[in-house]
Amino acid sequence: MASMTMAKALNTALRDAMEADDRVVCLGEDVGTLGGVFRITDGLAKDFGERRVMDTPLAESGILGISIGLAIRGYRPIPEMQFDGFSYPALDQALSHLAKYRNRTMGHQPMPVVVRIPYGGGIGAVEHHSESPETYYAHTAGLKVVTPSTPADAYALLRQSIEADDPVIFLEPKRRYWAKGEVDLPVTGLPIGTAAVLRDGTDCTVVAYGPMVKVALDAADAAEEEGLGSLEVIDLRSLVPFDEDTVVASAEKTGRVVVVHEAPEFLGFGAEVAARVTERAFLSMEAPVLRCTGLDTPYPPSRLEEVYLPGVDRLLWTVKRSLDY
């Protein structure tokens, strides 16, 4: 058992995947010599060569379109979008082709492409560096959308994503890159599409993913210390597929659900969770599903992001609203 950061776990997963299968290639802006602006591909170009870890021109649609062509050629490309806010030029390739190619060709041409995107806020960045684009992808049939919350799960999910024959949008919570965790390599982990119940509780379920999992766990500790109640914490791990059974089972047990995410509330993933819990666990519910989210505003300047982002206090306040309902 080793202690390592999520950045190192992701780097190790890429290295192990490239060693296991020479069709796996990484490409993107600054991923080669520099090792990526977050160093996720650190050292890979040196060990696997400039071809398999390719520095590309600065053009996101091009990076993804090239990856699709490489997949048709038989490669398993892992393009990196340098930041969430810079991934939008590639949306056309993602939504029009990456998501639809398999279906369009009646299953003849799979798209084993993993699009890595550092996402989310909380790092004091300038505009376009703190976005949460998960719903754009989750709303598009044909894509899978995955996001880890710990170093060990980052390793497991990335290896599974690379091995999958479906295209995966792999969202890396950049504020968790440098937090350490225990990693017992090689981590197999739960399969994509299975949520993890990280903490058992009896009074209210908190559904979280990516950067908000740590906030949810801290809130559960605080709720216990303050005598507010016993919180059950679920890490979704993947938004598509969505493990509705695990969430519904927990909702039936606690009778209360709060969903927490950085992305704006309106039409965010929390709405999907609320709709499904309402449909399947209606008679078990003691309160409506509540959401604790980013605001329905553009991401703010960094001096205001603490207000914008859900934190432990706002999450507890939302949980209390549920308990008091």
Added chain:
Amino acid sequence: MDAHDEQVRLLDSEGNVETHPNYKVDLDDDQYLTLYRQMVVARRVDQEGMHLQRQGQLGIWAPLIGQEAAQVGSANALAERDFVFPSYREHAVGYVRGVDLVEMFRLYRGQRLSGWDPAEYNFAPYSIPIATQALHAVGWAIGAKWDGSDQVAMTYFGDGATSEGDLNEALNFAAVNAAPVVFFCQNNQWAISVPLSKQAAGPLWRRGPGFGMPGVQVDGNDVLAVYAVARAAVERAREGGGPTFVEALTYRLGAHTTTDDPTRYRTRDELDLWTAREPIARYKAFLVKAGLWSEEVEAETQAEADRVTAHVRQAVEDMPNPPLSDLYAHVYADPPVTLRRQVERLEEFESELEEADA
């Protein structure tokens, strides 16, 4: 950079042979006649597409009339092992590649999103969002180069596509990586209703040198010149010379699609001018002068066009509606549980509906 200010032409408007310092064709008699047969069949099947749409058998059709030489000439420059990334009007290219033309009709009938297995013909599905397929061609070509293969990718797009970011990104990625890819632009002068003059201020072929690759403009209604120029570009790519931008200057004699009305934006005079320049009559004049054409050749060619057209018409009329499972069976290799349950509910609804109707 190898760029030519003059359009490459090997046949004049009367079908007389012209010489060019850099390009020539050297085909045997059968090959010369094959080009003729393929253009005639393509035009006849294209007309059948228009008829089938008017008769309600197709939802829409995108006619290629006028572009037969550009498509047939370029497609014949490729080897079977090469890979084509088409737009949505490349019926003649697909035909030359050996794709059953019926497959193109599935898409326009609304029976399937695309008909064929790309790997069977090395012919990618039609790509409808403009210019997006050019990037796929470059990615495939970069992979081919990595594999040490001598295969070449060719991507087809129109004059309108040159305004899209994806086309310009594709040109840049290809040049930087010296990828074995040919950018084949069919400049048919109209992007639906927008003329080339509103699309680009400079000649399109000059995009090539701008990105660090050769650019060539060829008379797109001269099938021999198109073949020669495309062949040179393919061979250059095959030998490790990297990408080439080919602009085939042609004209869309038909509408953009069956939903379009070109009389709203272009003149009868212009249409007449380009009708007089259409590629098949010109090539037939060449064949006559070369002593390759005969009544027998014409009869065989027309008989082949009749046969293919009848086959397509029958297949389209007999085409069943797709099964319900086509809705969901191929979206994912491993579908999410939420989709599986949605399908179960749909099947439950459909079967209840059936019971109610019974």
